[in-house]
Amino acid sequence: MIVAEQKPIEEIIQEIQDDHSVLILGCNECVTVCEAGGKKEVAVLASALRMHFMQQGDQKQIEEKTLERQCDSEYLEELRAQVDRYDSVLSLACGAGVQFTAEKYPSTAIYPGVNTKFIGVTEEQGYWTERCQACGQCILAKTGGICPVSRCAKRLLNGPCGGSTQGKCEINPELDCAWQLIIDRLSSLDKLDDYEELVPIKDWSPDRAGGPRKVVREDVTS
Amino acid sequence: MRLGYSPDIKLIRVPCTGKVDLIHILHAMEKGADGVYLVGCLEGDCHFLHGNLRAKKRVQKAQEILNSIGLEGERVQMYNLSSGEGPKFVQYAREMEERIRELGPNPIKKGLSSAA
The missing domain is CATH 3.40.50.2300 (Response regulator)
Incomplete structure (x- = not known):
């Protein structure tokens, strides 16, 4: 939501x-x-x-x-x-x-x-956290269902960076390092091979860099 | 016990202070009440587990809102006692009355009468 x-x-x-x-x-x-x-x-x-x-x-x-x-x-x-x-x-x-x-x-x-x-989730009543930046090209399939675009402070696609310490982000000791979460999850899914693949440079044109976006579905338009 | 407190205090009975919502407190103030206070069970003794703690947070929120709109937040208070503490009930009523008399009437009433 x-x-x-x-x-x-x-x-x-x-x-x-x-x-x-x-x-x-x-x-x-x-x-x-x-x-x-x-x-x-x-x-x-x-x-x-x-x-x-x-x-x-x-x-x-x-x-x-x-x-x-x-x-x-x-x-x-x-x-x-x-x-x-x-x-x-x-x-x-x-x-x-x-x-x-x-x-x-x-x-x-x-x-x-x-x-x-x-765009986020209700972790508990009165506590909401971010999960998605609507970048327009979802990569969650390769990152164990954890989004580095919205949850990594640097939006790194090949992380973690050197600021990841004991699973926490350097910008805030209470903030989980998204890449630590990704590695832990890929590991538990036995999919660490996905982590070894380098993610190519992301096309940011489906993000806001391409200007205001729209979705048109001819099959449902009246 | 025959302990007395101000007849200006109107009692509203609720099953638990957790039933009292923020909007009930604000509507009472908006309708001209000079103050609102909630008397709940002792913290940790709520029959419904967290009702009085929820009420406490709502009272704090009401105080915050009143302060932000230029009304005195102290007009809203939370008290706790056990059902056997009649004298304490009276003590809180007197304390609240004293606080409200010091603050004076709800400024909304003054604003409305000057506009009329």
């Missing part, structure tokens, strides 16, 4: 302070799971913002809504009938959701309420 973190409330206050009516818009997908922008977080943020402005005598209208997804047109259409009632929409979706909402409603200001961090 996409992992996000709510922006500091002071920054959110700055974003909406000149507007009279604001809709806090949550998303039921990734940001709900990572507890940054689901229905519950929308309610907490809306309440905190109302209290902030109320104590200043500013009776700003702050309302709440959570869509199933903000990255799909059909769910964003649910806003059509009411969006004109607001000066702005504060979206708690990831960067994709914020932008798609802005594209659909060009005459309404759309602000982000979260910082989108990474």
